[in-house]
Amino acid sequence: MAELWGIIGGLSEIRGFQVVWENLPYFLEGALITIEVTALSVAMGMVLGLFAGLFRLSHRVLLRSVAIAYIDFFRGTPLFVQILLLHFGILPYFGINEAFTSAIIACGLNSGAYIGEIVRAGIQAVDKGQMEAARSLGMNERQAMTYVILPQAYKIVIPPLINEFIALLKDTSLVSTIAVAELTYRGNLVYANTYQAAWVWGAVAVIYFIITKSLGLFGDYVERRLKTE
Amino acid sequence: MIDIVDVYKSFGKLEVLKGINLHIDQQEVVCVIGPSGSGKSTLLRCINQLEKVEKGHIYVDGEEVTDPKTDINRVRQKMGMVFQHFNLFPHKTTLENITLAPIKIKGVPKEEAIEMAMSLLRKVGLEDKAHVYPANLSGGQKQRVAIARALAMQPKVMLFDEPTSALDPEMVGEVLAVMKDLALEGMTMVVVTHEMGFAREVGDRVIFMDEGQIVEEGTPEEIFNNPKNSRTQSFLSKVL
Ligand SMILES: Nc1ncnc2c1ncn2[C@@H]1O[C@H](COP(=O)(O)OP(=O)(O)OP(=O)(O)O)[C@@H](O)[C@H]1O
Ligand SMILES: [Mg+2]
Numbered sequence: 001m002a003e004l005w006g007i008i009g010g011l012s013e014i015r016g017f018q019v020v021w022e023n024l025p026y027f028l029e030g031a032l033i034t035i036e037v038t039a040l041s042v043a044m045g046m047v048l049g050l051f052a053g054l055f056r057l058s059h060r061v062l063l064r065s066v067a068i069a070y071i072d073f074f075r076g077t078p079l080f081v082q083i084l085l086l087h088f089g090i091l092p093y094f095g096i097n098e099a100f101t102s103a104i105i106a107c108g109l110n111s112g113a114y115i116g117e118i119v120r121a122g123i124q125a126v127d128k129g130q131m132e133a134a135r136s137l138g139m140n141e142r143q144a145m146t147y148v149i150l151p152q153a154y155k156i157v158i159p160p161l162i163n164e165f166i167a168l169l170k171d172t173s174l175v176s177t178i179a180v181a182e183l184t185y186r187g188n189l190v191y192a193n194t195y196q197a198a199w200v201w202g203a204v205a206v207i208y209f210i211i212t213k214s215l216g217l218f219g220d221y222v223e224r225r226l227k228t229e
Numbered sequence: 230m231i232d233i234v235d236v237y238k239s240f241g242k243l244e245v246l247k248g249i250n251l252h253i254d255q256q257e258v259v260c261v262i263g264p265s266g267s268g269k270s271t272l273l274r275c276i277n278q279l280e281k282v283e284k285g286h287i288y289v290d291g292e293e294v295t296d297p298k299t300d301i302n303r304v305r306q307k308m309g310m311v312f313q314h315f316n317l318f319p320h321k322t323t324l325e326n327i328t329l330a331p332i333k334i335k336g337v338p339k340e341e342a343i344e345m346a347m348s349l350l351r352k353v354g355l356e357d358k359a360h361v362y363p364a365n366l367s368g369g370q371k372q373r374v375a376i377a378r379a380l381a382m383q384p385k386v387m388l389f390d391e392p393t394s395a396l397d398p399e400m401v402g403e404v405l406a407v408m409k410d411l412a413l414e415g416m417t418m419v420v421v422t423h424e425m426g427f428a429r430e431v432g433d434r435v436i437f438m439d440e441g442q443i444v445e446e447g448t449p450e451e452i453f454n455n456p457k458n459s460r461t462q463s464f465l466s467k468v469l
Contacts, residue, residue, distance in 0.1 A: 127316070129312060129314055130316060130318065132279055132310075132312070133312065133318070134318075135279065135305065136277055136279065136305060136308070136310035136379075137305070137306070137330035137378070137379070137382055138302050138303065138330060138334050138382060139302065139330065139333070140302045143334065148318055152320055
């Protein structure tokens with residue numbers, strides 16, 4: 001115990017440690033905003049992704065084309081560019097100028113495209129005989145999806161969905177470029193004032209890691225639960 | 230009950246049905262036999278439009294299923310289909326498997342649907358399995374549930390595609406027994422099968438298919454004891 005205090009006493013002499021320690025509440029608040037941006041984006045992405053995935057598999061050419069164009073564009077261009085394009089180039093025309101809102105729209109659209117592919121793969125992984133059995137009972141395509149296919153696809157979809165959640169959480173660091181005061185943005189500010197690169201970015205990295213690791217463990221738990229179900 | 234008129238079906242370049250004509254009466258039990266790849270499943274799947282035909286017409290209970298204007302979902306309710314691999318819904322219990330379509334599609338009140346499902350389960354001898362998931366049923370039990378599920382829509386025709394081919398030998402009998410009961414009750418049935426004993430005993434008529442055509446048809450007596458076509462003869466000499 002005495003040794004531990006000794007170590008902390010020693011650390012508190014170091015300038016970088018002092019910077020991190022003093023800014024810890026500021027960083028944690030940023031982490032909360034990071035989580036908020038991620039959660040809202042994923043919520044939007046799940047709705048978009050469900051429709052993108054369903055439309056992607058639709059027999060209607062128009063729906064399918066729209067879904068393909070959407071998925072291809074957002075997976076085929078950098079999120080960084082999408083954020084800049086939406087925030088400065090497109091959303092102002094819709095009266096949206098607030099960086100936080102832009103960030104969620106950009107990240108939501110981006111994750112919707114990835115989730116769309118996850119949903120498509122999940123639906124396709126359900127045995128073909130399930131759709132046939134449902135249709136042979138007189139269900140239309142929509143009923144078969146709702147009552148038979150999607151309830152089975154969701155189990156297949158959850159693990160990759162949690163991976164997407166984690167990937168997006170890390171990618172939200174890019175919205176620091178439009179001055180959303182999330183974790184990376186705050187790291188940048190503190191670094192600019194102190195030049196303690198190793199300590200500041202080290203602390204930021206550790207905070208990100210703690211969040212993604214917790215999500216990952218939660219994902220493993222859910223996966224185990226689904227398997228035994 | 231079912232009229233198939235000059236039906237053709239191809240998968241890409243492969244011609245699978247080459248001019249099928251078949252009339253099936255109400256209450257008739259027609260067994261379809263023939264070598265692998267001869268188009269038996271495809272014919273059955275065309276009847277309920279799981280496959281679209283290229284040419285020709287199919288009528289079920291007076292409605293043309295091959296007419297794009299027909300509401301196929303409504304007509305499919307008149308045809309129960311039983312698959313080789315059961316295709317039970319794994320996320321639903323036995324009871325829910327049976328009640329799902331009546332409740333959601335037909336709008337049958339829940340209590341009524343459950344009551345009917347229980348009486349169907351009694352009929353196939355699986356009353357005690359009502360709340361079990363398919364994963365915990367044997368193959369024979371699964372197929373009996375699948376039959377009950379199809380019957381719950383109160384169909385006028387039942388289509389069976391090799392319902393016992395995926396079963397361990399000791400479970401074949403229990404499924405055939407259920408099918409036989411159904412035939413005795415007067416259900417119109419089309420049964421694709423390799424169970425020659427069943428075709429002989431329960432079938433009113435046997436159809437022998439080869440290479441996308443109906444090569445020979447007749448009573449079980451005629452087909453099994455006195456086949457006229459040489460292809461029928463050689464097929465039967467291999468399977469009997
Ligand atoms: N969806 C499909 N796409 C392409 N070819 C198919 C498809 N379904 C069936 N076929 C082909 O059509 C032919 C007839 O198939 P079908 O399943 O009707 O035969 P079957 O008489 O039922 O044979 P089995 O006794 O093996 O079940 C086969 O050559 C098969 O490979
Ligand atoms: Mg077959």
